[in-house]
Amino acid sequence: MKINGFRDVIIFGRVLSAGLVVAGYAFLGVWLSNWLASEGWPLLLSLCAVPAVTAFGMWQGWLFLTKGRTNKNPPKH
Helix, strand or coil, X not given: CCCCCHHHHHHHHHHHHHHHHHHHHHHHHHHHXXXXXXXXXXXXXXXXXXXXXXXXXXXXXXXXXXXXCCCCCCCCC
16 A cells, blocks of 8 residues: 555544544534433433434534535636
């Protein structure tokens, strides 16, 4: 496998960082679910906390990965 310069290392770092963001939100969802259950909130709300918070984390990770995309050759006026 050949590394095509420093750009590949930067892309790998961004993907790894996005994965850590998603994992952090998933952990937050589990923690929130346990907290809601211990405080007496309805079971359905407690169970829905994990996928809802994880989906939000996936959205944030996607925004982080696609934020850097720009047109390298803008039209000339």
